[in-house]
Amino acid sequence: MSTAPSLSNQPWEAVAQELGMEVVESRLMCKEEKRVRSILATQKKLYKSEKRKCERAESAKKDAEAEAAQLRATMHNMEQAHEELKKTHVSLDTxxxxxxxxxxxxxxxxxxxxxxxxxxxxxxxxxxxxxxxxxxxxxxxxxxxxxxxxxxxxxxxxxxxxxxxxxxxxxxxxxxxxxGREAPPPPVVEEGRGLWWPFF
The missing domain is CATH 3.30.40.10 (Zinc/RING finger domain, C3HC4 (zinc finger))
Structure with a gap:
């Protein structure tokens, strides 16, 4: 039955070189893992930022659509009122x-x-x-x-x-x-007195 060679049977230079390579590889793997995690974290932040932008854009779109609908309704009411006014034929003198x-x-x-x-x-x-x-x-x-x-x-x-x-x-x-007329200035009242002083 064969046994795995122990480190004591290998030259110390080979052992040191093998251990050094493992340490280097381990450090490289840690650096790579950190880099990947950093990239993932950055992408996650970008995703959240873009998501918030999309949500704000969607909210602004809904607000604009609601405002446009309200304006259309107002215009419709004004048109109806204008038509009703034309039917009544109320003159400016009246x-x-x-x-x-x-x-x-x-x-x-x-x-x-x-x-x-x-x-x-x-x-x-x-x-x-x-x-x-x-x-x-x-x-x-x-x-x-x-x-x-x-x-x-x-x-x-x-x-x-x-x-x-x-x-x-x-x-x-x-x-x-x-x-084509403008409103005249308001009545002059004494300072500190109301318009209807001293009557009420």
Whole structure:
């Protein structure tokens, strides 16, 4: 029965050379393994980065499609509204009458809405309240003045500050734009005072 030759039976130079080759090969294999792992890690990072880019691009595409669909729906609604407007044949003069102030009969640029439903220019209504306030103070010497709607008169008593009618304001701005006019400056009020001081 033959036995494998032991290292003690081999020349020490051969043994050293063989062991050295194994060490070199082992180191080379470790370096190669590290290089492969580094390449794989880099590729993995690139894959994740490209995946995120694709996801962002897909999300942006969906957002763009949704926005385009919304724009198409808006355009469709505008076209329908335009067709309905053509059917009604509402003239610009009629619209101007609708947005006219009940005091000055000009475009109600800043409509102030009373509880009775009537709208007036902020400046016109403020002047109306100021006249009422001064007349009551001069004639009766009372500060507890009763303010009434210029249209309803005694039918509706004003007990709180008017509110801005934004629907009529937007319509008035469009009528003014069609007429080539710009809104006048707002009423001048004292610094630190509200528009409807001292009435409310």
């Amino acid at each position: 619209l101007e009458e609708i947005v006219a102030c009940g005091i000055c009969w000009d475009i109600c640029w800043r409509p102030a809405l009373l509880r009775c439903g009537h709208c007036f220019c902020e400046g016109c209504l403020r002047n109306h309240f100021q006249t009422t306030y001064e007349r009551a103070f001069m004639e009766y010497s009372v500060l507890d003045t009763v303010y009434t709607c210029p249209t309803c008169r005694q039918a509706h008593i004003v007990t709180r500050a008017p509110e801005t009618c934004f629907i009529l304001k937007g319509l008035a701005e469009k009528v003014g734009l069609l007429r």
